[in-house]
Amino acid sequence: MPTPRQLLGTRGEDATAAWYLEQGYELLARNWRCPAGEADIVARRGAVLVVCEVKTRRGSRFGSGAEAVTRLKVARLRRTAASFLASECDRWRPSTVRFDVAEVVGKTVSVTEAAF
Secondary structure (H helix, E strand, O other), rough: OHHHHHHHHHHHHHHHHHHHHHHHOOEEEOOOOOOOEEEEEEEEEEOEEEEEEEEEOOOOOOOOOOHHHHHHHHHHHHHHHHHHHHOOOOOOOOOOOEEEEEEEEEOOEEEEEEOO
């Protein structure tokens, strides 16, 4: 049984996935895992591959979602993206890999493109 925190995170990821679809992206993976870590959302539009970290908050009391993405998390996401490319992109190679951070508060999705 998922915890309330897990349910909140899933709702945020669902809202972010819908945002990417509305922007014309193709979703390639959600919660993609490898030994290096996990990517919440992997999407593509044209030759651009996007790896997105989703941070869902009930409010801003504890800071923004982007502030919660530490240097350690950035390093993990970069290694995860490299693993994704190595294992999942054998027929298609993106010209650009972009790292986004999505912050979800309530029903509002704010995506910072090329966050790092």
